[in-house]
Amino acid sequence: MRKEDLRDHAARALTRARERSTALTDAVDDEDLVRQHSKLMSPLVWDLAHIGSQEELWLVRDVGGREPLRPDIDDLYDAFQHPRADRPALPLLGPAEARAYVGEVRAKAFEVLERAPLEGRRLTDAAFAFGMITQHEQQHDETMLATHQLREGEPVLHAPAPPSRRGGPLPGEVHIPAGSFVMGTSVEPWALDNERPAHEVAVDAYFLDTTPVTNAAYIEFLEAGGYDQPRWWSEQGWAYRTAHDITAPRFWRREHDGWRRTRFGVDEPVPPRQPVVHVSYYEAEAYAAWAGKRLPTEAEWEKAARFDPATGESRRYPWGNDEPTAEHANLGQRHLSPAEAGAYPAGVSALGAHQLIGDVWEWTSTDFHGYPGFVAFPYREYSEVFFGPEYKVLRGGSFGTDAAAIRGTFRNWDYPIRRQIFAGFRCARDAGHV
Template sequence: MTEDTLAPEGARDSAIETTAVPVRERARIALSAARRRTLALTDCLPDTELTAQHSPLMSPLVWDLAHIGNQEEIWLLRRAGGRPPLRADLDHLYDAFRHPRADRPALPLLSPRQARRYLATVRDHAFDVLAATPHPGDGFLFGMIAQHEQQHDETMLATHQLRSGPAVLDAPAPPPAPGDAPPPEVLVPGGPFTMGTDTDPWALDNERPAHRVHVPAFRLDSTPVTNAAYQRFIADGGYEEPRWWHPDGWLHRTREELTAPAFWHRDGATWLRRRFGRTEPVPPDEPVLHVSWYEADAYARWAGRRLPTEAEWEKAARHDPATGTSRTYPWGDTSPGPAHANLGQQHLQPAPAGSCPAGAAPCGARQLLGDVWEWTASDFGPYPGFAAHPYREYSEVFFGSRYKVLRGGSFGTGQVACRATFRNWDLPERRQIFAGFRTCRSAEPG
């Protein structure tokens, strides 16, 4: 997913059974959590930094701010509430498909003050619509917009990582990993499982419909690949050996002169990284971050393994062999809390590998949700019986071999936009996203 298709979340928004929360209240909680985070990511910067473009890969933050409001107006005020437009003149200006990110600074954008005022006005009307709707049904449009805003929040967090100014964000470090380290890999038994969903009311169109998929047995890394493991790949000449690389990846690596993950540099024998305006040693036990699909694929080949397919990843994350059912999350159907997964910008980095044993999947793999998005081997495409909803541009226009699927969410992914069926996608060369990976191998017969 690119965010263009559509304050940290506190514990009070987490670890609840979503089915037990009335739809109206669930929508209000999700929208409010997203807005707190949006404001926290923008109120910390002066106007000059909100209107600047910190990378041609990203929009000015003020564009994201007004785009969030425009999408909320279109879908909640006009579509759900049947209300006349507040600012129809903004529809073209903040249409992500009409204006590539690199071109957006030249547009006559709302100022930060105007964008904030527009955002607040739209939200007041949206809550009026929510309160006035006699039967909100499953609240899909409200859930879609909450997810859309959280997706932009993660994109704005990536812009913070790309900006060159001093640090303005802060969060506590994640706790150390528990002492019960999992084995290096886990076995995921072969057989069919139910992939996708027909039951989650806020699942997006590309997660539907549910369908049966047969996956042969395979062995999966129990945690994402760590910085220490990735440094061994670098030390062994992994970036200089074309046999490990996809042909397109080798061309890209050579052209861009890649030698390490984004934001890394070496100081003598020590690897350092820049993280949200701070320079620090690369933590050896954290999942590697800011690597492209090409780099992940090359590492897997070097290690004698491969990236899991999307179906393999989802089976590992969801399938419960004891019941034959597919879970909403690896640990069950209770929404994520801090013990389950590192999500929602609670921390500004991945947790150490082996963290969150309470969030383990039935197969024993940990950290399948949160910490780092995980590249898979699969191209982004429709499930059998796919139907675009509520508009083609959310998913359908991105289907094809150009985009690779990522799964699982990152430390910057909002809880409402992270579940074991959620599908992300991006170009295989992208590195500004909070992406890592884990590897797998086919299980031996018998």
């Protein structure tokens, strides 16, 4: 890509992220912005100023070599210095001051973008730093969207309903043949350190659910007493379920006429054909055991999403190498819920799996770790400090994930207890010698 085209591409990506940040914060009044809606989350105003702080650190100071705007607030907005539960007690920037700050930072970041050489440093090659900051802001936008889901009160976010599935029934599973494929990437220009490097991985044959597990299927687990039978749960999962009296996906409740949920302030019946969302790793693991299956490994998930048996190559996305469109996947907060399972036939993978990008993050059974040859860049705190058995890998993005922050190699991770995130799952099973 020519440098001027690259500058335009980076500017558009940054602008789209800021438009979303603005929409999420302008949707509520100042009192709501500074309130902590859950100890699991920061006040929205913290996220907003943190977005600006990171942009200042990397684009204005590092890439641009400019004088710091607000060095006095660096510690306030360092996510490692202060746990989320403690952030409301900090002397944070107020709503007006935070908005002014992020606006000033963005103006200087655009000045830097106009002049940056976009070569000569790994941080600036292919506008990587601008892509990194775009993805960081979009990730916090999804976090802010999750805060909106935890917020009580009248609905303030609105979007059209997602599409319905059309056509005949889909097969329940797809067969993924044994063999090796190239996992990860060494060429994606804005890929983050934990996606690198590309490396060959051998995978045994297996079957994978064609779509994520739906609400209707999950209700069968509920009605069969799945939450009452420890035989389906891991020891850690059962301990967590009982200690916190978890009896259904988060935001669900049983009424006399069936299951209902709260979605961004809207009370509604649980839609049976949509993928289940707001379930922890432990709940997903228990359902899979009840269904006689298991959760896929991360490598199995990525092979199903990227491997093209006709060419032997790994694609950028399930459908190919083209950027996502509204026809391919439910992304970017275009809708405020998952779409029905099978609603995006244009997004099907070469191996026949649907909705591997968008709708719901999918839990895998893999602990978060670095790939062979991993090198932390540009700082250890993005990925490396999280490596280990405490975190499970999630793949594929959700309806709240922007296209700039997802691809077939993108890796997310979280504690297995997390339920406020937009996470669901699909199941796998061994295929033997089929």
